Every structure is written in C-alpha cells, then in structure tokens.
Amino acid sequence: MxxxxxxxxxxxxxxxxxxxxxxxxxxxxxxxxxxxxxxxxxxxxxxxxxxxxxxxxxxxxxxxxxxxxxxxxxxxxxxxxxxxxxxxxxxxxxxxxxxxxxxxxxxxxxxxxxxxxxxxxxxxxxxxxxxxxxxxxxxxxxxxxxxxxxxxxxxxxSGQGSLSMEIDNDDETIEKNQEYMKNQIEIQQLTKEHYLNEKPWNIRVVKDKD
Known part of the structure; x- marks a missing residue:
C-alpha cells in the first residue's frame, strides 16, 4: 500500500x-x-x-x-x-x-x-x-x-445638614404655652404627692337619673 x-x-x-x-x-x-x-x-x-x-x-x-x-x-x-x-x-x-x-x-x-x-x-x-x-x-x-x-x-x-425651624414668638402664643406648662407641672406635683404620701384620690360617684 x-x-x-x-x-x-x-x-x-x-x-x-x-x-x-x-x-x-x-x-x-x-x-x-x-x-x-x-x-x-x-x-x-x-x-x-x-x-x-x-x-x-x-x-x-x-x-x-x-x-x-x-x-x-x-x-x-x-x-x-x-x-x-x-x-x-x-x-x-x-x-x-x-x-x-x-x-x-x-x-x-x-x-x-x-x-x-x-x-x-x-x-x-x-x-x-x-x-x-x-x-x-x-x-x-x-x-x-x-x-x-x-x-x-x-x-x-448624616449630620452634614440641619432642618430650619421657625418659632412663633408672639405674646398670645407664649402666654398659652406658659399656661399649658404650668398646668402640666401642677398635675405632676399632685400625682407625685399622692403616690409618695399615699394620699387617697377623691372620687365622686354620680348616679344616673332614671
């Protein structure tokens, strides 16, 4: 071959x-x-x-x-x-x-x-x-x-900026805020006295009229 x-x-x-x-x-x-x-x-x-x-x-x-x-x-x-x-x-x-x-x-x-x-x-x-x-x-x-x-x-x-806020300082607003804070402080003081001195709460029961 x-x-x-x-x-x-x-x-x-x-x-x-x-x-x-x-x-x-x-x-x-x-x-x-x-x-x-x-x-x-x-x-x-x-x-x-x-x-x-x-x-x-x-x-x-x-x-x-x-x-x-x-x-x-x-x-x-x-x-x-x-x-x-x-x-x-x-x-x-x-x-x-x-x-x-x-x-x-x-x-x-x-x-x-x-x-x-x-x-x-x-x-x-x-x-x-x-x-x-x-x-x-x-x-x-x-x-x-x-x-x-x-x-x-x-x-x-991230702390790189801030929000701008506008506070309303007119006399009427200030007076309302002061009154509100005063009432809150009084409520807190009364509540504290009741708990610390164990004073009873005054409760009035009102019956429904038939």
Missing part, C-alpha cells in the same frame, strides 16, 4: 475537522448574537423609560452599560455614559435644580444617540430622541425635586 501524500493527509484532516469547525463557528456566532441582543434590550429599555429616569427599569439598564458595551467599538457609548453618570452623582441644590434637570436631559440624549449609532439604528437623531417622548406634564421636574429632597434628607440624617 502506497504512502499517503501531503494533499491526501490535508483532505482527510479537512473532512474530519469540518464538523468541529462548523460547531465552533456556530458557537461564536451565537455568542455574538446574544451579546448584541442584550445591548439592544438595554437601548430599548432606556428609550422607553427616558421620560422616567428614576424608574427601576431605567436605572437597571444604565447599570448594565459598563458590562455589555465594552471594547473600542463602543468607546463613545462608554464615554457618554461616564459623563452622564458623573452628572447624576452631583449634589442638587434648589438654586441649580432647573439647570441640572435640563442638563441631565441633554446628557441622556447624547448617550442614547451614541448607543443608536453603535447598534446601527440610523433613524434616530438627537432631536427625535429628546423630543419624541411622552411624559406627564412636570414629570421631569418632579423627579428632580424628589432627588433634591432625598439629597437634603441624607445630609440631615
């Missing part, structure tokens, strides 16, 4: 390895499809909830960006997310509430625009993303005010 030539060896190897290679290629393609589907899911969630940025769905999708949009191809997405995240992490005051709210809308629009480009959604421009969204009147302002209230509450509870 003659020895096999190099070409014959290669042909046999190709026949044996073809199914294995095909399986590996399918696995690679499935992984890529799954990865893209997860990115599309994040993008669709953020688009659907861009009028309600404090919702659990919106926040959850934002927190998945770093995990799914990795690599040089998505660098602009990650850069836009970092800028938006930095803005969201800033402290809000009553003075900068309106400006902060407007700026967050612009940064979110930029993020969604870069995500759309990276996923080959060519029909989305910045104006469409920012304007074509339904949200109840004042919803964005309400969310910004809620964030302000939470920030202020955290400061108070």
């Amino acid at each position: 003659s020895a096999l030539t190099t070409n014959e060896y290669l042909q046999i190897l190709a026949v044996i390895s073809s199914p294995i290679i095909a399986i590996q290629v399918d696995k690679i393609l499935d992984t890529r499809r799954s990865s893209k589907n997860r990115k599309i899911e994040i993008f669709k969630t953020l688009m659907a909830t861009r009028g309600s940025s404090l919702s659990f769905e919106h926040v959850g999708a934002l927190n998945r960006i770093d995990l799914e949009f990795s690599g040089n191809r998505y660098k602009k997405v990650i850069d836009a997310w970092k800028e938006y995240f930095d803005l969201l992490s800033q402290q809000v005051t009553p003075e900068n509430l309106a400006a902060w709210s407007e700026k967050t809308g612009d940064y979110l629009t930029t993020l969604l625009y870069e995500m759309a480009l990276s996923l080959n959604y060519q029909n989305f421009d910045r104006v469409t993303i920012k304007r074509n969204v339904y949200a109840p009147s004042g919803h964005k302002q309400d969310e910004a005010q809620n964030k302000l209230i939470k920030d202020l509450l955290v400061k108070v509870l």
